[in-house]
Amino acid sequence: MLKKVAILANGGDVSGFNAVIRAIIKTCENNGVECYGFIDGFRGLLKNDIVRLATSSDGNAVGILPKGGSIIGSSTNANVFNFPVEENGEIVYKDLSDICVENIKKDGIECLFTLGGDGTQKSARDLSLKGINVIGVPKTIDNDVACTEITFGYNTAVSVATEALDRLHSTGETHHRIMVLEVMGRYAGWIALESAIAGGADVALIPEIPYDINCAARKIMRRQERGKHFSIVVVAEGARPKGGEMFIKNKRNNGSGVDNTKLGGIGEQVAKQLEELTGLEARCTVLGYMQRGGSPSAFDRVLSTKYGSRAMEYALEGKFNILTVIKNGKLDCVPLEDVVGNNKKIGAVSGNTPESNLKKVTMDDELVRTARAIGINLGD
Ligand code: F6P
Numbered sequence: 119m120l121k122k123v124a125i126l127a128n129g130g131d132v133s134g135f136n137a138v139i140r141a142i143i144k145t146c147e148n149n150g151v152e153c154y155g156f157i158d159g160f161r162g163l164l165k166n167d168i169v170r171l172a173t174s175s176d177g178n179a180v181g182i183l184p185k186g187g188s189i190i191g192s193s194t195n196a197n198v199f200n201f202p203v204e205e206n207g208e209i210v211y212k213d214l215s216d217i218c219v220e221n222i223k224k225d226g227i228e229c230l231f232t233l234g235g236d237g238t239q240k241s242a243r244d245l246s247l248k249g250i251n252v253i254g255v256p257k258t259i260d261n262d263v264a265c266t267e268i269t270f271g272y273n274t275a276v277s278v279a280t281e282a283l284d285r286l287h288s289t290g291e292t293h294h295r296i297m298v299l300e301v302m303g304r305y306a307g308w309i310a311l312e313s314a315i316a317g318g319a320d321v322a323l324i325p326e327i328p329y330d331i332n333c334a335a336r337k338i339m340r341r342q343e344r345g346k347h348f349s350i351v352v353v354a355e356g357a358r359p360k361g362g363e364m365f366i367k368n369k370r371n372n373g374s375g376v377d378n379t380k381l382g383g384i385g386e387q388v389a390k391q392l393e394e395l396t397g398l399e400a401r402c403t404v405l406g407y408m409q410r411g412g413s414p415s416a417f418d419r420v421l422s423t424k425y426g427s428r429a430m431e432y433a434l435e436g437k438f439n440i441l442t443v444i445k446n447g448k449l450d451c452v453p454l455e456d457v458v459g460n461n462k463k464i465g466a467v468s469g470n471t472p473e474s475n476l477k478k479v480t481m482d483d484e485l486v487r488t489a490r491a492i493g494i495n496l497g498d
Pocket of ligand 1: 130194258259260302303304355380381410
């Protein structure tokens with residue numbers, strides 16, 4: 119009989135973190151299992167910073183369903199298999215995973231739930247190879263985790279981007295401008311594509327389709343000729359011109375252990391080029407962290423609750439080293455090994471790199487077909 123489990127939230131936050139945490143705690147409570155949380159993701163696991171979680175009236179997990187963020191924090195850039203440590207005034211990278219294994223064993227944790235994206239699940243898989251029972255739950259606004267149809271947090275991000283597009287529509291129409299919205303998504307164009315359809319955009323530029331800016335400009339000029347004196351353009355932060363590179367804002371460290379590239383800046387560039395090519399005024403809005411903060415959508419609350427409760431049920435069934443996924447619209451699980459895919463090397467760069475096993479938009483996806491069918495220009 120399972121007695122003690124713990125949750126760890128890792129990577130960039132999303133709306134829905136708390137809904138998953140709550141669902142795991144509640145399913146624990148209904149089955150007489152104690153639930154704990156490591157504070158600030160893998161960093162908390164390294165320091166053994168652990169708290170008991172409870173939804174009872176005096177508990178610390180009361181009323182958290184609609185709350186943004188994570189009540190147990192989250193850490194970005196924390197790969198315990200290749201962690202920065204200061205030695206003689208210099209930063210060196212070390213495999214500290216044995217400390218994590220020791221802490222989990224010392225605390226008597228029989229299953230660790232890892233709420234995170236590709237990088238987190240890679241570390242989870244690597245911990246499982248060291249004998250720890252883990253169950254992953256796929257998180258990220260980018261919707262790019264392999265083997266699942268949808269990650270929690272994604273729907274809220276798309277809703278925020280859609281609302282932004284609605285607002286840009288009215289100001290763009292009033293001032294006869296091209297309104298460019300830069301959205302997140304890293305190396306995948308899901309947020310851009312889905313919000314472009316939901317928000318009635320005219321152009322959507324995604325990483326999976328290197329764009330020709332002249333194509334986008336032609337689309338805008340055709341609208342102009344038909345008496346439509348404003349246009350809406352969605353640009354994914356990872357979009358790049360044909361033969362060109364992605365826009366990298368900065369690099370956070372020497373590249374060891376984590377994906378260190380911060381993307382951004384492509385929106386301004388696209389706006390400038392469209393202004394030059396069309397002679398129309400263009401403005402760029404970078405939506406940024408608005409996509410991750412705040413209350414989850416109803417869809418994400420339900421999805422997160424389904425994910426969290428099913429993950430705990432898998433633990434009760436003794437099914438470990440898996441990722442809880444949605445397959446053909448239904449809850450299911452797959453071995454973590456399948457998720458991590460070709461991103462196999464322990465200790466090397468964690469997930470979310472252009473080389474890792476990310477789920478990207480494919481050209482036969484219904485969203486691509488739908489966008490093309492209704493005349494959204496994809497820059498090609
Ligand atoms: O992966 C989620 C995400 O929000 C990406 O869309 C974005 O590129 C990145 O995280 C931003 O990361 P950070 O929080 O480190 O700035």
